[in-house]
Amino acid sequence: MNFSKLLCLVLVYSQQLGQVLANETPECEGKTDGNAVPCNGKKGGALKLKVKKTIASTEPDVTWEKDAALESDTKYKIDGVKNINLEIRSLDVPDEGEYKAKVSPEEKFQVKVVDCLGGTSASPAMCQGKLGGIIKLGLSDGTVDSISWKKGTGDVVAGEKYQGPVNEATLTIKDLDNDDEAKFTGGANSKEEHFSVQVADCFGGGAGKTVECNGKQGKNLKLRISGSVTGNSVTWAKEGGELPDGHDKKGTKDEGLILNSLTAPDAGTYTATYAPSVTESFTVKIAEPKASDGTTKKAPTTSGGGGGLSYSPALLVTVTLVHLLLQLAA
Template identity: 55%
Template sequence: MNFSKLLCLVLVCSEPFGQVLAAEQTGETCTGTAGTTVTCKRKKDETVKLTIAGTANNPVRWKKGTTTISAQAAKYELDGDKNKILTILNLKEGDEETYTAEGTSPVEKFQVQVVDCLGGKTSEPAGLCQGKPGGSIKLGLSDDGSGTSLSWKKGTDTIAISGDKYGPVNEATLMIKNLDDADEKEFTGGPTGSEEKFSVQVADCFGATGTVQCQGKLNEALKLRISDAVSGSKVVWTKEEGVVPASSQKLGTKDEGLKFPSLAPADAGTYKATYGGNTVSFAVRIPDTKGTSESDTKKESTENGKDNSGGGGSSNSGTDQVNLDKGNGGGLSYSPALLVTVTLVHLLLQLAA
């Protein structure tokens, strides 16, 4: 490949990349730029409004990738003069795509990115990011540094590429997979001197106030955690009408988490976490894993009782069998056939007389 071809390839590949990085927005309203693709980064379950900056001579036709968006779709709202605003509701990962506003001159494009949490500058509180054990979360920079090189750190350690743990480590988003207790760290990302912070928390049940319902599974792990920032003394864990199981583990520098490595029936109950004048309750429930309800158990017990009562005895199939009726004060009871025979004999004797 000669130098001119190489230079052309570099320019073609870098142009859209530079445009995207140069125009990132994280507010609810994401405003376009004529002839440029802007990046609109928002958190899951939130809303983003793609707004055209230029003029439109005709009603704008919006496309997600190559698919035309219908105004009747429950996912979208079209507003403004000539449909210049496209609102995407309840953002999910499937909404990540390039959206094109056709009908503008020049055409405006929006690259929508969806993350679990956005970072905060080192001078601001860290962005809170919560996930469940074994799950994944996606961290996103609110400002990617306009194309400068960036990196990610877990605590003080620079994160290296790992196919089964981390996504790309040199982009404005970082996917953390297979979450575990060791991921409860402060992550930082971004260009040197302009890093953003993320406070990652991992648990099955989170709570800061009130009572949280937590359903676990027998013989499986369950982790409870304070989702608030704990300052001062450590969290005190107690159990109503009982004691905290000795098999449980307190996790975190302030005992923010309480983990049951393998749930037992006796672990069910309500646990209280007290810290800094606050109290959070976690109601731990363990459903029956045998698939047998109380009524089924009673039915089985009754059927077993019937089998046992007749065990080893012979069947009373004879028509002249006389049995002892225990329910009639120990008196004699006769089979119907024997009673008929006795009655007929009695009548014959009366006629013979």
């Protein structure tokens, strides 16, 4: 095996290992002072709440509540010595709220569901959001004091773009656009967490995989790789042809490709090669615009005659052959 192939495999499996580690269930430990602990969990993932107090053998088992008493089932898993752990599975917005561990003193957990949990400076969390959409970033440790957020090196200021306070353990970015594709940092000095926000209409599926990307005629469509570029810029190509006129490449290393004002010839399979020989493929399909009555607009037909119906030569040949077969069978 030559060096370039070995390096490629190392990069691919390193990325997969990072994804596995990112999928580990985060833990959130309570406080014994009666204050609720902010606990962020990733949407679709799991979150474990853990009682801080050491429960004596003579004390009763911990009971858990959220509006009402909780029991182990497909949604919740209660385990550990004296039931000190509560795991919430398949996190979604309805799971947000205050959870209580009934011990003395009572411990409280304020759960929020986010799209992306923070990472390290060397391995920031990869956060993918759709153009025009919303993405919520969350600190894996929301207990730090003096929380602040930065985009690049500049401070994040509350406003229409950044919803709510910007000194809490979550940050919501609204109306995502290409300018939001940047490095974000949240937390406090020496305990900062890092996020790499990526914005596109359609993201790659990883090395050697093909994803389907649906666009609309006359609209723009942004494709983006899912990985990180460690070498030269990304090389974009279209199978069986050239990239459409007027396309734009986005990112410091051309991580994104924008197909402007889509037309029928823009449909096809696009490839992005990087790091140094990883390839992701995107099959672009283009839907025709809708008419005012909700039906799909059809491209106007042309014919050599007047205003009569127009048929393609292939259809005329087919109709003629079917007619002759029917006559022979009669």
